Amino acid sequence: MDVEKDPIKNTVQEDFFSIEVPKDFSERVMRNIEVLAAQKKVVKPLIAKKAWYWVIGIAALVFVIGFWVDIQTAAATPIGFSLPELSFTDFKLSIRLFAIISCMLTLLTLADVFYRRFRRNA
Amino acid sequence: MRVIAESELISNIKSGDVAAFSQLIKLHQKMVFAVIYRMVDSLEDTEELAQDVFVKAFKSIKLFEGKSKFSTWIYKIAYFTAINHLRKKKMLQVPIHEAWIADVDESTLHTLNADDQKYYIKSAMKYLKPIERELITLYYLEELSNKEVAEITGMSLSNIKVSILRIRKKMLGILNALLKDEAINLIKN
Numbered sequence: 600m601d602v603e604k605d606p607i608k609n610t611v612q613e614d615f616f617s618i619e620v621p622k623d624f625s626e627r628v629m630r631n632i633e634v635l636a637a638q639k640k641v642v643k644p645l646i647a648k649k650a651w652y653w654v655i656g657i658a659a660l661v662f663v664i665g666f667w668v669d670i671q672t673a674a675a676t677p678i679g680f681s682l683p684e685l686s687f688t689d690f691k692l693s694i695r696l697f698a699i700i701s702c703m704l705t706l707l708t709l710a711d712v713f714y715r716r717f718r719r720n721a
Numbered sequence: 722m723r724v725i726a727e728s729e730l731i732s733n734i735k736s737g738d739v740a741a742f743s744q745l746i747k748l749h750q751k752m753v754f755a756v757i758y759r760m761v762d763s764l765e766d767t768e769e770l771a772q773d774v775f776v777k778a779f780k781s782i783k784l785f786e787g788k789s790k791f792s793t794w795i796y797k798i799a800y801f802t803a804i805n806h807l808r809k810k811k812m813l814q815v816p817i818h819e820a821w822i823a824d825v826d827e828s829t830l831h832t833l834n835a836d837d838q839k840y841y842i843k844s845a846m847k848y849l850k851p852i853e854r855e856l857i858t859l860y861y862l863e864e865l866s867n868k869e870v871a872e873i874t875g876m877s878l879s880n881i882k883v884s885i886l887r888i889r890k891k892m893l894g895i896l897n898a899l900l901k902d903e904a905i906n907l908i909k910n
Contacts, residue, residue: 606835607889608861610842615858616751618758621768625746628775635776636739 646711654707658700662693727791734782742782746775749792752864753799759858760803760851770806774799789872796865797873800855807851845895853888860885 621627646654727748733741753774758767778795785794833841846854859870860881871878 606831606838607842607857607892610839611846611858611861612863613839614843614846615755615759615862618754618764618767620750620754624750624768624771625743628746628772629740629743631772631776632742632779633739635779 646707654704658704661700662697728787731782731785731787731791734779742775742779745778745791749795750775752792753795756796756799756855756859757803760800760855761806762847762851766806770802771799774802777802790869793865793869793872796869797875800873803855804852841896841899842892844899845892848895849888849892853884853891856881856884857888857892 727745730741730744734745750771753771754767757770757774758764761767761770774795777798785791846857849857856870856874856876859865859873860867865873867878867881870876871881874881876884
């Protein structure tokens with residue numbers, strides 16, 4: 600196809616810039632942008648501070664209860680001093696529970712951090 | 722020279738110089754307007770969408786890493802902003818008439834004089850789908866390379882070339898139909 604004599608190409612090129620941009624267009628856009636830039640960026644956290652206290656409180660309680668139950672079922676020693684019955688299975692369960700709770704807290708923290716960062720960049 | 726100035730402008734904006742953005746607007750407003758107008762075909766909507774495009778670009782300028790040209794990046798925003806607008810208004814589809822897809826060649830076009838050619842080509846373009854209209858326009862623009870057109874539209878180069886051939890064929894079909902209608906009207910009158 601002879602490019603120079605291609606009427607479709609020529610017309611398309613000629614017609615493309617036929618639209619006129621209003622003279623005050625950039626000023627109007629800048630007004631919007633300045634308003635946008637002036638707005639104080641308030642980043643609402645994904646998880647509220649109060650909710651964090653609750654989560655940490657419940658996690659600590661679950662952890663303590665896990666050991667406290669063990670202590671309650673401890674056997675008495677001949678000297679009358681109670682020691683917790685250190686059942687290895689119970690201990691393993693408590694550690695596992697603690698690990699699960701720690702993972703949950705880590706995930707929540709990461710989600711919160713990423714959310715804040717994403718919102719700030721958006 | 723212009724590339725350096727533009728990259729400096731961008732880094733200034735990224736570090737908080739909001740006013741520098743007005744220069745970027747002035748550099749690209751004409752092209753952004755043209756890209757949008759080609760698709761939405763309404764001056765009012767074009768103005769509104771062009772404003773949206775620049776606001777979006779400002780908001781996400783920190784994400785612009787300079788891997789492509791800034792112009793390609795902003796035209797891509799303009800292209801998809803126009804597509805979303807048309808999608809919302811359900812204007813992406815245009816009815817197809819059988820006459821338009823008939824087997825035609827370019828000989829009819831060459832029988833017309835230059836002014837008539839322009840008139841009929843412009844008329845035929847109005848019957849194309851907005852995306853087809855945009856694609857053929859971007860493809861023929863000397864300001865953009867084929868690679869840039871591919872980046873803006875998200876299509877592969879081979880896909881673009883096939884689409885251009887198909888759009889040209891469709892345009893010629895429309896042109897023939899328009900000329901035929903006109904001939905019939907002349908006979909009737």
